[in-house]
């Protein structure tokens with residue numbers, strides 16, 4: 418069975434009560450309505466993919482759940498309890514771990530120090546228990562199948578994919594119930610993206626509710642159980658895996674009618690003439706019928 422088929426097969430699970438629930442949530446920055454009437458149910462043991470183009474409101478949504486911004490409308494509940502987080506610590510204390518694309522770890526610190534960052538183990542007289550932390554970090558990373566030969570290495574020397582995987586393993590070890598991943602594959606190549614997607618699936622299989630923010634419908638469809646597409650701050654689509662194909666999801670992301678218009682425009686360009694500049698090294702200019710008015 419191919420990895421794609423395996424992910425697809427694993428990505429079907431039964432619905433449970435939402436661990437994080439947004440009902441008609443809105444957020445305004447002065448006159449700017451970044452989010453309006455957004456409802457979202459995040460369930461444990463499921464990967465909820467939140468997709469959207471630039472400016473769709475994905476970051477704002479994460480910031481509300483992660484405690485960086487307070488919502489201005491609607492209701493946010495965690496485990497059925499109404500909440501408004503006024504700090505990231507409050508969100509973390511509720512079992513919600515957020516991994517940001519660039520800020521996941523401290524680049525100059527070693528792998529094991531990063532694993533325990535903010536949760537350091539101490540022994541007598543408040544001394545750091547380095548030996549114990551190294552041992553646990555090694556065991557936990559190995560358990561996840563993450564192979565980092567030297568845990569003394571600064572995290573900044575690792576690949577972006579390895580850094581994301583360490584951040585995911587750390588969240589699982591420290592007992593997160595919900596894992597929010599902010600575009601974890603955006604800066605990665607195909608192979609590294611695959612590795613990170615594998616750990617996203619592991620986090621789900623460990624029982625976490627995963628919120629996977631992405632621009633990429635292909636990555637989302639490989640692992641997702643539930644898909645929410647945001648457009649201009651509103652939910653444009655909220656559906657489950659059984660009810661949508663990759664093609665439909667991709668089309669939805671591109672925006673059905675916008676895609677139609679683009680395809681029309683491209684047909685026009687194809688029908689145009691290619692004009693080479695005098696210097697053969699210069700850019701190729703395509704004269705399209707759309708330009709010649």
Ligand SMILES: Nc1ncnc2c1ncn2[C@@H]1O[C@H](COP(=O)(O)OP(=O)(O)OP(=O)(O)O)[C@@H](O)[C@H]1O
Nearest residue numbers: 446449450451469470471472473474475476477478
């Ligand atoms: N602090 C802020 N003050 C004013 N407007 C903001 C602020 N943060 C976001 N916005 C606006 O809210 C809207 C949604 O932005 P947001 O960053 O949440 O979108 P996004 O989907 O994360 O986009 P991207 O993929 O580009 O990061 C945008 O119009 C943006 O300009």
